Each structure stands twice: as structure tokens, then as C-alpha cells.
Amino acid sequence: xxxxxxxxxxxxxxxxxxxxxxxxxxxxxxxxxxxxxxxxxxxxxxxxxxxxxxxxxxxxxxxxxxxxxxxxxxxxxxxxxxxxxxxxxxxxxxxxxxxxxxxxxxxxxxxxxxxxxxxxxxxxxxxxxxxxxxxxxxxxxxxxxxxxxxxxxxxxxxxxxxxxxxxxxxxxxxxxxxxxxxxxxxxxxxxxxxx
Numbered sequence: 001x002x003x004x005x006x007x008x009x010x011x012x013x014x015x016x017x018x019x020x021x022x023x024x025x026x027x028x029x030x031x032x033x034x035x036x037x038x039x040x041x042x043x044x045x046x047x048x049x050x051x052x053x054x055x056x057x058x059x060x061x062x063x064x065x066x067x068x069x070x071x072x073x074x075x076x077x078x079x080x081x082x083x084x085x086x087x088x089x090x091x092x093x094x095x096x097x098x099x100x101x102x103x104x105x106x107x108x109x110x111x112x113x114x115x116x117x118x119x120x121x122x123x124x125x126x127x128x129x130x131x132x133x134x135x136x137x138x139x140x141x142x143x144x145x146x147x148x149x150x151x152x153x154x155x156x157x158x159x160x161x162x163x164x165x166x167x168x169x170x171x172x173x174x175x176x177x178x179x180x181x182x183x184x185x186x187x188x189x190x191x192x193x194x195x
Contacts, residue, residue, distance in 0.1 A: 056136070062127035066180050069124035069131060073139070073175070076117035077168050078184035083110030084150065088161045093153055104154060109190040111150040117188070118143035130178050138171040 062068070083106050087093060092103040122139045125131040142164060149160035172182050 056132035057127065057129055060128055062124065065124045065127035066131065069121050069128070069135075069175075070180060070182055071185075072117045072121035072124060073171070073182050074185045075188040076114045076121060076142075077172065077182065078186035079110045079113050079117070079188045079190065080146070080164065080168060081184060082186040083107055083190070084114075084146075084153075085161060085165055088153065088158050093158065095156065106190070107150060107153070111147050113188060113190050114146045115143055118146070131175070131180065134174045134178050135171055138167050138174060142167045142171065 087103045087107065091097055092099055093107070094100070097103075118139055122136065122143060125135045125139060145160065145167075146164060149164050152158070152160055175182050
């Protein structure tokens, strides 16, 4: 490993530690970087294990539910495409690819950010009777599977990335059919990802 790469790895370690830990990047730097291990993700929260509420209201239960839904889902879908799907399609996550470690660090933050924004968007969708019926299922599926897909991607298996992209397209189309168009925002602040 070159000196510049070692310095970069050492500078990125505190960032990874702040968002939940580091699996083996520090040991790589200590033993000369024999392999390029991928940083670990934080463990799931108790909120991840809770069953989803599938009941829908008969009238709005939250003020501006549609507006908040559009904002949160736009941020989630934009972050997914910018930090996970586009780099996946470009080959950034493949072994030996330039920028791979940085891609995984940003991808890990993005996966957490997407989970958070999907959870918030789902709560807003469930507060509106129309959105609740049409969008809750695809959003719930996306929120449950984004972290698992990223974990598989770290192991070299990107098979779920196209499926997640299809789920996002389905959610966007369902929402648009209900008169609520989602505009993706690729400039979400990943520092707001839960740690």
C-alpha cells in the first residue's frame, strides 16, 4: 500500500468509527494493508426489529403529510442513486477499483441515511389514506432491505441493487399515480444518518 493510501485510510478511520465502528481497516493499516477490508456497519437498532403497522387511516392524521413524504422519499431515493446505485453500476465497489474504500464508506453512510429517510417517509405516507394504501408496501420493503443489500455488496454480491432500484421505481410510479410526484434530491446531508 502506498504511503498516500495509508494516510488516507488513517484519516478515514475516525469517520468510520464515528458512524458505528470499523471492522478491520485499522488492522490493515497496522499490518501493511495486505488486503482491503471493508468497514463494518453499525448494528441494527431495536426499531429495525419492530413489526410494521399495516393499518391505514380514513383521514389525514398529520399536517402536511404529503409534503413531508415527498421531501423524505426524495432525499432517500436521491441518496440511494447517488451513493449506492450509480457507483455500483460504475463498478466502484468491485475489488481493486479505484476509490473502492471511499465508495464503501460513503455507501455505508448512505444506506443508513436511506433507512432513516424511508422510515420517516413511511410514517408520513401512513398518515395519509391515499398514500398509505398504495405506497406503504414498497416503502416498507425498501427500508427493510437497503442495509442487507449493502452488506451483500461488501461481500461482492450486488444482486439486490437492481431489485432495490426497481422497488424505488415502483414507489415513485405509485406515488405519481396518486398525484404526488417525488423529485429525487441527490444532495442529502449524509451526516444526518443515524449512528
